[in-house]
Amino acid sequence: MTDPVQLDFFSTDEPAVLNGMYYEKKTNMFVSFVKGQRHFEVTPYQCLGDKAWKEKMMKERAI
Template identity: 60%
Template sequence: MNDVVQLDLFGEEDLSAPAPPVLNGMYYERATDKFVSYVLGRRHFEASPGDCLGDKAWKEKTKRERAI
């Protein structure tokens, strides 16, 4: 007869690794040079730097600290 082989269906997935963070809030996207808002990890709204409501200091801080 054939030998029985037990398959390890869940052995490759590492459950101890932390999940990637879900984006929430306004970010600056370098690739498109736009400010982009994310809600629960999904892209919600985007605006060019000229159209974005916010003062120059806020835009510079966001570009520096929240660039993706």
């Protein structure tokens, strides 16, 4: 019988992919990413978040 093998499900060998809503400085748009792929874009005026949320996203999640 063989010895058991420990699997590492949380290894960080793969590069991190973007998931969620980000603010893209270059285009001045909020961009949604799903599994690293650009899903949709929206201008700050079209975005449904309140002003405080938009400002927080612009500071903390700018790419």
